[in-house]
Structure formats: C-alpha cells, structure tokens
Amino acid sequence: MAASANLNLMIKAARKAGRSLVKDFREVENLQVSSKGPGDFVSRADREAERIIKEELLGARPTYGWLGEETGEQDGADPTRRWIVDPLDGTTNFLHGMPHWAVSIALEHKGEIVSGVVFDAAKDELFWAEKGAGAWMNDRRLRVSGRRHLHEAVFATGIPFGAKSTLPAMMQDLARLMPACAGVRRWGAAALDLAWVAAGRFDGFWERELHTWDIAAGLILVKEAGGFVSGIRDGQDPLESGSILACNDALFSTFQKTLRGE
Ligand code: IPD
Numbered sequence: 001m002a003a004s005a006n007l008n009l010m011i012k013a014a015r016k017a018g019r020s021l022v023k024d025f026r027e028v029e030n031l032q033v034s035s036k037g038p039g040d041f042v043s044r045a046d047r048e049a050e051r052i053i054k055e056e057l058l059g060a061r062p063t064y065g066w067l068g069e070e071t072g073e074q075d076g077a078d079p080t081r082r083w084i085v086d087p088l089d090g091t092t093n094f095l096h097g098m099p100h101w102a103v104s105i106a107l108e109h110k111g112e113i114v115s116g117v118v119f120d121a122a123k124d125e126l127f128w129a130e131k132g133a134g135a136w137m138n139d140r141r142l143r144v145s146g147r148r149h150l151h152e153a154v155f156a157t158g159i160p161f162g163a164k165s166t167l168p169a170m171m172q173d174l175a176r177l178m179p180a181c182a183g184v185r186r187w188g189a190a191a192l193d194l195a196w197v198a199a200g201r202f203d204g205f206w207e208r209e210l211h212t213w214d215i216a217a218g219l220i221l222v223k224e225a226g227g228f229v230s231g232i233r234d235g236q237d238p239l240e241s242g243s244i245l246a247c248n249d250a251l252f253s254t255f256q257k258t259l260r261g262e
C-alpha cells in the first residue's frame with residue numbers, strides 16, 4: 001500500500017521518537033519524573049520524544065498547526081491543517097518498566113482526522129491508517145473483530161486516576177458490562193487500546209475524560225479497519241468531549257445499551 005508523503009513523514013517521526021523512548025526505557029530508573037497532577041506524571045523521555053516529533057513534522061511542514069500533550073497548542077499559517085501528538089501514551093506503564101506504551105501522531109484537515117500513526121516501539125508494531133487507504137500494522141491490513149455477541153467479547157477501558165469526577169460512572173459501567181461480556185482489560189495506553197480494536201485483538205473500547213491527543217490517531221485506525229467510533233452519549237464528538245466508544249458494527253448497539261443500563 002503506497003502511503004502519502006505526510007504519512008511517511010509521520011512514520012519517520014514516530015520511529016525516531018520510538019528509538020529515543022526505547023533507549024530511555026532501558027534505563028528508566030534513572031529518569032527524573034515530575035507530576036502534573038495526582039497520578040499524572042511526565043519525564044524527560046516524554047519531553048524529548050515530543051521535541052523530536054515536533055522538529056521532524058514542523059521542520060517539514062512549517063505552516064501546519066500543532067497540538068502536543070507536553071508543548072500545547074500553536075497556530076500555523078495554514079489554519080486547515082494541524083498535527084496532533086501524544087509523544088508517549090502510557091507514561092505510567094513506561095515509568096514502571098511495563099512494555100505497553102506508544103507514540104501517537106495524527107493529522108487533522110478541516111476538522112477531520114485524515115491520517116494516524118500509533119507506534120508500539122517496544123514490540124515494533126507500527127499501526128497506521130489514512131482516509132480511504134485502510135488500516136495497517138506494519139505491512140498487514142487490519143480488520144476489526146467479527147464477534148457479534150457481548151458474551152464472547154473482550155473490552156478495553158481506562159479507569160480514571162486521581163480524583164476524577166467520572167469515577168462513579170466508570171464503576172457503574174463495569175458493574176453493568178462485566179457480567180455480560182468475556183472480559184475487561186485496563187492496559188493503560190488509550191492509543192494502543194484503539195489500535196488493538198482496529199487489529200481485532202479487543203472487540204471494543206470505551207473511556208471518559210481523554211484528551212484529543214490520546215484518541216486522534218486511534219480513531220482513524222478503528223474507522224479504517226471497518227469499525228465504529230462514537231461518543232458514549234448520543235451526539236457527543238469523541239475528539240471534543242474526550243468520551244469515546246469504539247467497536248465493530250455488530251456489537252455497537254448492545255455495547256452502548258449495556259453501558260446505559262438498558
Ligand atoms: C493516558 C493513557 C491512559 C488513559 C489516561 C491517559 P498518558 O495517557 O492513555 O490509558 O487512561 O487517561 O491520560 O498520560 O500516558 O499519555
């Protein structure tokens with residue numbers, strides 16, 4: 001599958017940041033860690049990965065806008081295009097020496113995500129998707145799972161850390177969904193949760209209070225793998241609200257109804 005020049009640029013940036021992260025991961029105990037809030041950590045590894053990605057992407061496309069978790073927002077001369085970057089999704093896993101984290105890079109055009117890359121550098125799995133070109137992992141085409149029944153489906157989610165207001169809603173979701181499905185996993189990297197839905201490893205994923213950079217790339221991966229992405233409530237835009245539900249078409253209605261207690 002031929003990738004566009006922008007996608008190749010995103011892949012190059014993700015691989016370069018991935019190499020820096022793998023190096024830091026080997027000596028993770030020496031990293032200085034600071035806290036941005038309860039349960040919300042950042043290290044030199046996150047900042048260096050974002051620096052590398054920003055240099056690559058804005059170096060090649062200086063007119064595009066920018067949204068990155070660690071460096072914030074920056075307008076570009078071209079108001080229609082914006083890079084959306086989470087340099088290290090799964091920082092807590094990373095800092096605990098757990099090899100489940102990823103680089104996430106998306107390109108937005110006129111408010112729509114048109115390409116996405118999620119790179120799991122520790123496992124050398126590069127997930128990428130482009131509007132109309134499908135979703136891929138390395139050179140393998142991805143397809144969401146074909147499971148049709150809740151009782152055989154495995155879901156991923158994220159449980160809010162710190163004193164987040166949506167904790168009671170999450171506990172209610174779990175009480176409703178867990179007895180009805182084959183299992184729920186909380187692996188700690190939302191971008192990878194979505195990539196794994198695209199790959200058919202998870203049958204679905206839902207989470208609240210995420211940021212645009214956590215989900216932008218994963219969202220197009222799921223869509224291009226033939227899956228369905230929506231807010232948790234009707235009419236909610238996941239990129240704006242941070243509430244997201246993703247799965248295959250067959251499971252969507254029962255998954256959503258079960259979470260609502262219907
Ligand atoms: C976090 C991860 C986690 C999710 C958190 C995010 P970070 O991102 O995606 O799975 O539950 O809400 O903040 O901080 O590791 O980039």
Ligand code: CA
Pocket residue numbers: 040041069091
């Ligand atoms: Ca973070």
Ligand code: CA
Pocket residue numbers: 086088089090190213214
């Ligand atoms: Ca993140």
Ligand code: CA
Pocket residue numbers: 046069086087088089090091
């Ligand atoms: Ca991050």
